[in-house]
Amino acid sequence: MKKIICVTGPMAAGKNAVSSILESQGFVSVDADRLVHQALADSSLQQKVIETFAPLAAERNLSLVNADGSLNRRNLGALIFKDKKLLALQESLVHPAVSRLIDDFIATHQNEDIILNATVLYKIPVIARCNAVLFVTAPLWKRFWRAKRRDGMKTMQILARFWQQRSLFAKYKNANADIYKVNNTGNLHALESKIKAFLKVCR
Numbered sequence: 356m357k358k359i360i361c362v363t364g365p366m367a368a369g370k371n372a373v374s375s376i377l378e379s380q381g382f383v384s385v386d387a388d389r390l391v392h393q394a395l396a397d398s399s400l401q402q403k404v405i406e407t408f409a410p411l412a413a414e415r416n417l418s419l420v421n422a423d424g425s426l427n428r429r430n431l432g433a434l435i436f437k438d439k440k441l442l443a444l445q446e447s448l449v450h451p452a453v454s455r456l457i458d459d460f461i462a463t464h465q466n467e468d469i470i471l472n473a474t475v476l477y478k479i480p481v482i483a484r485c486n487a488v489l490f491v492t493a494p495l496w497k498r499f500w501r502a503k504r505r506d507g508m509k510t511m512q513i514l515a516r517f518w519q520q521r522s523l524f525a526k527y528k529n530a531n532a533d534i535y536k537v538n539n540t541g542n543l544h545a546l547e548s549k550i551k552a553f554l555k556v557c558r
Contacts (some may be wrong), residue, residue, distance in 0.1 A: 357466065357467060362377070363476060368493045376547050385472030386472045398407060403448055407442070407444065491537050
């Protein structure tokens, strides 16, 4: 097994850019957000999520089922986003499936250096398999305009997400993994230089 690196950080800090740079250095990567979508594509898991949250969704006039019978992820997100208990319940259903998908990815690429691009990997046992955590950050104003331009989100939605992630670095420090912080404050060339400096230490 070669290196497994978790690339993480708050919203719009530059995780995808860092992952692309590492891919150019020979890493293979998997995006945990995409694995969540893959896990929720499973009909049995979708049904379990719908059955769990449907009564509360009905109370709030939200439908969790699309016209084709699939899970309405947007309405699910609106239901649980601001409620820690509901979010934890949803994660208890979804995270085991995501963890299995990550383990499968690692097993398939066991002779390659691997990037796990994930915001909340500290919540999943696979964090213990990581050789290092590369925490990407950037100034608040820069992250705000990136999120605004990239995602087209409303200002209050962005600020709510930022607030929710305010203690993310501390969560990873508590995970007892070797953690390195990269400040994405300049252009892509400057970021590449910082990543190459990190690799000299990590590899």
